Amino acid sequence: MSDRITRPAVEKVARLARLSLTEDEIVIATRELGDMLDHFADIDALDLDDVEPMTQPVPLVNVMRDDVEAPTLDRDEVLAAAPVATDGQFRVPPIIGLDA
């Protein structure tokens, strides 16, 4: 089994990703992530010092559309798809957490 990633690191990543994982899921994720990172070590052999990162295939910048009025999404239709909506807005539980 790989030692590339530890259980506390997995718990931290799950927290960052806002994923509540069960005990079993944490154990499995620790093993699977470690195994995958082992596979991904193949690129460590490459000398990439002078290579520019490539974030997208087509280098386009500042694409602007014509400044003309056009219909937007229908507010009621959008809100109808929300789990809870009130007074024309999305409704959520309290932002200030109980453990904050």
Place this chain on the structure above:
Amino acid sequence: MSPADGVDSIAAGVRSGSRSAAAVLEEHLGRIAEREAEVHAFTLVTDSAARERAAVLDERVAAGEDPGPLAGVPVALKDNLCTRGVPTTCSSRMLEGWRPPYDATVVARLHDAGAVVVGKTNLDEFAMGSSTENSAFGPTRNPHDTSRVPGGSSGGSAAAVAAGFAAASLGSDTGGSIRQPAALCGVVGVKPTYGAVSRLGLVAFASSLDQIGPFTTSVADAATVLTVIAGPDPSDSTSIPEPFPDLRPSLERGVAGLRIGRISDLPAGADPDVAARVDAAFDALAAAGATIVDVEIPAFGYGLTAYYLIAPAEASSNLARYDGVRFGLRVDAPDTDAMYMATRAEGFGAEVKRRIMLGTYALSAGYYDAYYGKALKVRRRIAADFAAAYGRVDALITPASPSVAFAFGDKTSDPFAMYLCDTYTIPSNLTGDPAMSVPFGTGADGLPVGVQVLAPALGEPTMFAVAAELERSVGVGDG
């Protein structure tokens, strides 16, 4: 399927009035009624809306109108393409029952060209997988052998065309999700140049890699559908501003004078039956007048690692929007943070969670440079290697999938074994170049084999010329 069931044939018949859209639709709905319970290509069959739509098209033809190049053509849509008012699930519990407030650009273009949507097709949840076994609503079965997978993630779209449920379908391809299922189901599948087709209304997986493309039973039909959906869209900032080229002349061009590359350092892993068909494809192209040239793409084999760091990184960001606030599932909790965590724990399946975890890790402080940053440099290296090869050849040929369709459960216990299905398809997504899978005979157990044709960015005319030649040559006793 008979040629009469093809896109061009149906549209010609409906436009001329010799066939009715309603009758064409009933033939397809009849096949759905016969086999869909077994194949499970769809998450939703929209038969009522399709019947209304076909009737309207027939009235328009009777009134002397031309509905367009897809007049009366039954099409199926991968269920990660937004359809206004029609459920769009991404085969995830997270979006079960969600009805988008708008149509994807490709959906609007199909509609404007006269197509009839027969349903939404099954996929690996959020397009993450290579077998459709990751669908929250159960797997799709391969119409050629229902004990085997159809491939994925667009398995439902590939199976729908292979089973004759639709004359064409749309899928999305982030690392091979159109080409691999096309190969396994014995149909044509195209991943266009990045930016050729608008992504507006495609539920995002990895935005710098995702492209929408068609499945059809013939290369000519694929050209017809791609021509309809491609072209600039002001609503997608990565859309290529120039008009998409006409592919019609390519279909009869042949390959005389073309230089076709054989990648001498292609990563091993293709089964012998698949490799034999790829060799036969080179022989057929040489016989038709092409010159076969050996080229090297040293970084090809690093594509898998680059992809499985970049795609999950982008996915972890894109899928942050599923938080129980604006659409889809919400699991109630006392505060927003607990609500996010509970909603995402319940709404996402195992593979989606796995990739979100991997991507979040690759982007997290302290690991960004070692993983995501390094993967982006490998991506540049791969693109440079392909660019160098395309200085010497017009197109490349590889397997689309390392194997023919495999059995259910074969690769579900080891995530990496499933990822290896994408070995030959991934580089085109990293570079943004077009690639397509063309059926080219059969391999083990008489199952379909797909040969992949790759071309440089906006090289679709050449790619379709090569694909059309392969299709012609397999028809003359080679398959």
